[in-house]
Amino acid sequence: MIHARKGRKLKRTASHRKALLSALSTSLLRHKRIKTTLAKAKETRTVVEKIITRAKNAVAKEAEGPKNVHARREVAKFIHDKLVLRELFNEIAPKVAARAGGYTRVIKLGQRLGDGAQVALLELVDFGYEAGAAPAPVKKKQDRRARVNQKKKAKSDATAAETADAKSAQ
Secondary structure (H helix, E strand, C coil): CCCCCCCCCCCCCHHHHHHHHHHHHHHHHHHCEEEEEHHHHHHHHHHHHHHHHHHHHHHHHHHHCCCCHHHHHHHHCCCCCHHHHHHHHHHHHHHCCCCCCCCEEEEEEEECCCCCCEEEEEEEHHHCCCHHHCCCCCCCHHHHHHHHHHHHHHHHHHHHHHHHHHHHHC
16 A cells, blocks of 8 residues: 555646646636646645635734735745735635635536546635526537537528528519
8 A cells, every 4th residue: 555645646747747736726816716627626726725724824924913924935936926926815815714724616517528538617615606607517419419400400490581581572
């Protein structure tokens, strides 16, 4: 039994994996929701949870005393965008201050048509949309065929109506 090996390799080298997770984390913090593969979403979730916790604890300590520069620098090692970093410490961390963890949510969307990969939506919980505005699940192949057939039928009906109008005009 193999012990002390955690995390997914994602078929990448260590440096490539770190760059990928950094980019996904930055995008999630910037846009509040991203669509990616299920494995990448689950791995990014662990990284973002730790970053938000560090920012949340730093904001709590800033209320007591001077600015916590060390925490900002530690997070800046991973989040390379200054605007996202500022937004994390000024907006996101204070908003999740009462939450004891679980800042993100992974919603499975089904399989991608191109390669069949499991696709998921990763979003920040407190910045989500209302229940009525939830993202539509990915349509299955049969649903896609039905939509294509429906469009063809509507197009043929439109051409039939045009020919009927042309005959009545003569």
